[in-house]
Amino acid sequence: MAATLITNIKGLAGVKNKNKLLRGKELADLNIIPEAFLLVEDKEIVSFGKMEDVGTSTANVQQKVNASGRFVLPCWCDSHTHLVFAASREEEFIDKIKGKSYAEIAAKGGGILNSAAKLNAATEDELFHSAWERLEEVSRLGTGAIEIKSGYGLSVAGELKMLRVIKRLKEKSGLFIRSTFLGAHAFPLEFKDDHRGYIDCIIHEMLPVIAKEKLADYIDVFCEKGFFSPEEMEIIAKAGMQYGLKPRLHVNQLNSIGGIETGIKLGAISLDHLETMSEKDIRMITESHTIGTLLPSAAFFLRMAYPPARKLIDHNGAIALASDYNPGSSPSGNMNLVVAMSCIQMKMLPEEAINASTINGACAMELENETGSIMAGKRANIFVTKPIPSLAYLPYSFGSDLIEKVMINGEWL
């Protein structure tokens, strides 16, 4: 069995003895062992502790890595992405610079519909290869678990094609991957005035095939003015739940229209975005079991107000952070930047942002027993930083590449 011993770690961060979702004050507790060692055997973390206790656990070690001056963390768990897409959309980026809003661009057939036209014209292989490159890129940036949504097909063939691409990524990649069906991302133009027609297509034509071929783990709906109403979201989410797909939903990005209340009623595992939150919305989500997943890079890219992370945490909420990697609102899957933006713009403490991007992200993908923290028996998906003065230096020095190496399944990338 291949064994790797990492020694002299300046700080081993994210050590947990329970696989549980962190709420409120718990988020600030990252548990760091100073001057530590970490032993990996085969694909798993087998032991760790203080250097002085490294002792005999090192008998059959093939590889030793001296991490002096460096921190070791569990890999990022990015629980919200749209990583499969056919083309970038920098022409809309320019339109936005010139003054058009996200909603105006979407209303003119840009936005999601623009991506859908391109995706339907692309082959499954083309989509697979470009998504594979993005997956490799984010894994080098420290991501070890990721959720990927469909939602740029908006046709039976297009949605199934996307989900089959995600299935192939799952089969080939060493990362943990969760698949989410987001057929209800936008109404295709031909159903603009026939919402029930498209919802019927989702329920009667897409979902049965998705369930039969086991193409998705979750169901998502974009609940927003001009997209899906809370009532429409409820119908679609319930149809997915009949097939065992739990809901994780896009709500309160641009407007507060009742998505939080409906999402909680549905028992959603996570409600994502939350840029536009009323006091009642904040109260409802923080009093529920639902995770609030914040996507600060989307708020940054769209020049929107950031989600109220501080209020959510101070009201004892459970929050996760994710990249929303997609061509329209967050063309970056860099979780290091997400952590930095969360500290800089949402006033999260570095410990809170790291917990929200690791163990709580893992909980949002129901992967908390496999990854998201340093614990014996968990998958060895970890990264080693470059030499840094303190852990706070990670978000402080935003934009710098501070990851020296990434280990996935016990092997260095």
Ligand code: NIG
């Ligand atoms: O999460 N808000 C809806 N969906 C994506 C953006 C999709 C797009 O613009 O292509 C999001 O931000």
Ligand code: FE
């Ligand atoms: Fe999204």
